[in-house]
Amino acid sequence: MDKTQDQTAEARNRVIESANRLGVELNEQELERWMNSITEATGDSDIVVDKKTGVFGHKVSMLDFDPKDLERFRAIGKIVEFDDVPGLVETALALSGSAAQSKVQTHPGDCDYFERVNIIAPTRTEACQTLARIMREKAINSRLGPNFQLIELKFGSYPQDIIRNDSLCHKGSPIAWLPEEVVASKIEGTDSEGNPLVITWDYVADDPGWCKLDWVVADPVRGQLANASNMLDVTWEAPDGTIVPLDGYLDGYFQEVYLDAESAPIFDKLVKQVSTDVMDDYVAQLQKEVKKYFQPDKANYGKAAKRLYNIFRLSGQYEEAAFLRELFDEPAALLYQVHALVRTVQEATEQGTTFDVDNILDQTDELIMSVIKVLEGEEELEIVRYLLRLSRSISRNEPGTTLGSEVEAARSEVMKIVNNFFYEKMTALPAIKAYIDSLHN
Template sequence: MTEQMHIDEVISAAKRMDIEIDATEAAEWLDAIGVAKAEVGVEFDRRAGVYGHRVTMLDFDPTDLAYFRRVADIVGFDDEEDIDTALALSGSAAQSRVQTYPGDCDYFERINVRAPTRSAAELRFAEVLRSKALSTLNAPTHRLTEVKFGSYPVDVVIRGQSHTAGTPVSWLPADIEAGHISAVTPTGKEVEIAWESCAADPGWCKLDWIVADPIRDSIANASNMLDVTWEAPDGSITSLDGFVDAYFQEVYLEAESLPVFSKVVSQVSPDALDDYVEALEGEVRKYIKKEPKNYGKAAKRMYNVFRYSGSYAEAAYVRELFDEPTAALYQIHAVIRALDEASGEGSTINVSDILEKLDETIVDVVDLLEGEEETEIVRSLLELRESVATGDQEDRSIHVEGARQRLLNLVNSFFHEKLTGMPTIKSYMESM
């Protein structure tokens, strides 16, 4: 299919589904992604001081770099004598030209530990991770909500919830402070999971915060997913979770991290792109086939599948959906969760900042919706606002979940209708 045929296909589908599209911009993107795919490798933006995969850099707008770097000061790890890091934006935050209404503020960080033995590297990382968590527990601008570190050694029940052996251990702030988690097996045997015991099998490592930025007047969920490696004295690199992550969706924020980035990604599998696309398709399948369905999340992953697998017309079409006003509901859905967590018991985030953001969110809902949906969602948000203003935690979750579920239903309807409006995407979804 020629480039003009690609453009015609996108424009035809967009018009049919009443989606605004700039034909010139779409043509420029289709041309640029063809060039980027042909010139594989890393692109460095000297003016902004950021770098990433050429295809990824096409979708990054440096306008909000100052904000992302302020948040990076909270979520990022420091280089130390025996530790090198490379911090990047990930997810919708790394696609700011496309994701006009991003949900959360996601980061990805490579942490390379230089140590004489693997065991020493594991213990050193465990120490650094706990120190980072403890230093960012609570402040006027942020609140740590959870850390994923280690894997459950056996099936356990913690705080009334069951966890399967081998799944990531979820550490709440109080657990991190204590340095251990008390659990019981399904048979009633008491088990203690010590922080240090997770070092040998760190598994999927991730930290989550609520972050308030008074300069930008925003409150958002922020996360940092870690890819940890051990560098031996002979210079060899070993992943502590058995897999060095590829770099197909990150924009790295620090030019000086390029050497460690280059050193670590040299270990990425030659099949990394195929593996990446396959993993994304697994997530697409989950979000469109299993309950609760989430077509907004599916659309974000489809975009990455299409742009990296050569389905450029489909990618260009999905790209336009994220700029539609209704897509802003996806962001509002995420903001409500962040506001609820920011105002939770024990939080030191400024209440006035939370109320100001809630007022702004209510105005956004009024602007975007009408009729019964507007009435019900605004009512839930006003009830949430009242509970935040008075400090009343009772029934707050009911108001939050009510508003979030209504928003998710609207987002699902929008993305399902628009995605299936392009025949090739509809066929792709049906083939899942």
Template sequence: MHPSPSPKEELNRIIESARRLGVEIDEEEALQWLTAMAAVQHDEITVDARHGVYGHKVSLLDFTPEDLAHFRQVGQIVEIPDQPGVVETALALSGSAAQSKIQTYPGDCDYFERVNIKAPSKAEACRILGETLRQKVLSTASGDTYRFIEVKLGSYPFDGLRDGKPVKKGAPISWSLADVQAAQIVVQDSQGNPNILTWEEMAQEPGWTKLDWVIACPPRKQLANASNNLDVTWEAPDGTILPLDGQLDPYFQEVYLEAESIPLFTKLAKQVAADAMDQYVEQLEKEVKKYVTKSLNYGKAAKRMYNVFRLKGLYSEAAYLRELFDEPATILYQISALVRTVDEASASGSEINQETITEQLDELILGAIEVLEGAQEKQIVRRLLRLRTLINDPSRKREQEVLEAQAELMDEVNAFFYDRLMAVQSIRTYIETLQQ
């Protein structure tokens, strides 16, 4: 029986693959990370007292406090505020924003917030949630540094048509600012009859709850999509806690921004299922499978694989992916996301400074020039320049330019990640198993 390879031996195997592809790996830093990961307990929570943040130790190993002030500033826009004795919250970074040490070019600015509502009944908790969300949307509709995009609340009770487009029973309902202001939407049923779905009614079964903005916070003035994914619970008078969407989310990827919320986090963490990590990994692997089979996006697949590998103990493969996210070409992933962000920031009614939007487009163009070559560079830069001239044009022509620019950029991102994922035999085998 052969002895298991040491972390150093595993790392050397990955480094050899990386070098063949021109991917640079800091061997000393990677080995330190591998050693730290090997010592992590599966439910270990760490507090960074100096910076006032906390989370699962695995998450904090990938987080740098360098941009903490910026993230807290954006957090003031997206967070659901506490209401003493009624609503208590714990705001966290998630996604690539929570992995700022390794994700040099994050696509979005994602937040996650635990919202616990104390109420005499579930119905009252749902009513409070609906009222709180509506007030949040109306108070952050538009400003110099932000613009509200949409909120998800409730699910369609039947198959039908909304604004001429088909909607499926059980799918989450998206509400624009106008919809929230009206507090209702109209959906045609299969017989063609109009049905009014009110905000108050839909809040009684909130389901997946998420808010989205475009932000351009100083001093950066860099545009980004900022989202806040809520995990809402009802706390009954007897102390029983019930997730309003049916399941309490685990805590393996967030970095919580305020140490004052530790008591709430601790209370809710006790309610997380014993097999929460297994369920979380299973869900991530379903998403990876989707992105390597049906909805091809090897960039998104790589980001999810990184979380899968580090939680399943495949640390050498995770270390390799850490380095991929720092490669200059991955800026194309960020550019693709920001093309849509620029479009939303410049939409009718936006108060975001036009100069900020133009400067952001200029940065995208320079970024593309830096990492692309030849015909690919010319094509994508030409398209971004065309989008720059259309920035004040709300026509379908601009919409088409945005879609085509995103598609071309994602083709480049897919090619980059596909080549580098499939070049490492263990990762290739993992992907091919999911594709079967």
């Protein structure tokens, strides 16, 4: 055994000891595979291509992707992806978030996608106009289908404060468009004095900002409802070959797994424009998010744990990353998926006519069984009680009814348990607690 192997073995033994001490179940064979692989993930290129499946991504990201889910993700990807337009629009679709880490996160919350969209145009204005057109066309064409429904689309920023549906939306914040508003190409509301106010699609097109689309889909492989999103990183390619991100920042590539080898040339062209500080910028952004999710009013220690895992695996803190990796496979982590799926059930019921009520009730039954599987005692009784109320509300009403109180009560109780689990386990490991503390100093 060389020095590196000795160090890896010692780190692995410390992870096993910590997991046993804290009551965390782990798969020692998988732990050994991952730690050996990540310490050996070196070479001239950061990008790894799986020749068998055609997927590719950063060498560290590829270690966490399980190709057994590829058929499922490609099927949902057909719903959310943008089409190439020869000579005008080039795209590269990837999985991101927990969907790209299926070897780690066996209970992912949503199906998250990330798509690089490069628009070739004489001017930035024309690139923005093209983006506005293809986003509106995508929203309208994928508004409703046999197994999907568009929920909302983010495009542009509010040019001034506006009150929509009794909620104040601040100037400069991203605009969330409902499908019918996209069709109408306008949002109606009032200003602070109660005067009518209209914001049009074309008016905000020159500054598209954060671009993202969200659907509820009937998962064609697993046969259950899921939230699917596609976040766009849009660039303009000028006639001289210069590439400019339309939101001012070209995203890194450390958490994406790209689904089609044919998009590799587009990916290669775009990532060459990425800043040399992109890794540091990415880690710094994750650190900000960890701090945010540790704030009492935004507490979400499951999301904090996911971001800490990405920080540690990219920063060479493999022992801490390996420990966090095991938490995502714990029974309590299944409740994180329950938290996300309760929202999916709500959206499918309140906004949809696409999904059969019996299918939604089946999904609710699965949520109840998941809670029973994980919990016991008063915690189990409390959450199951809320979910049963939710089920009764769905069965008694037509789609389009509002389920706010039942849904929020169930989600709140689930989140309390998820938060307690991740906080207790993370802060019990001295190295992770010290890192978290350092972010708040």
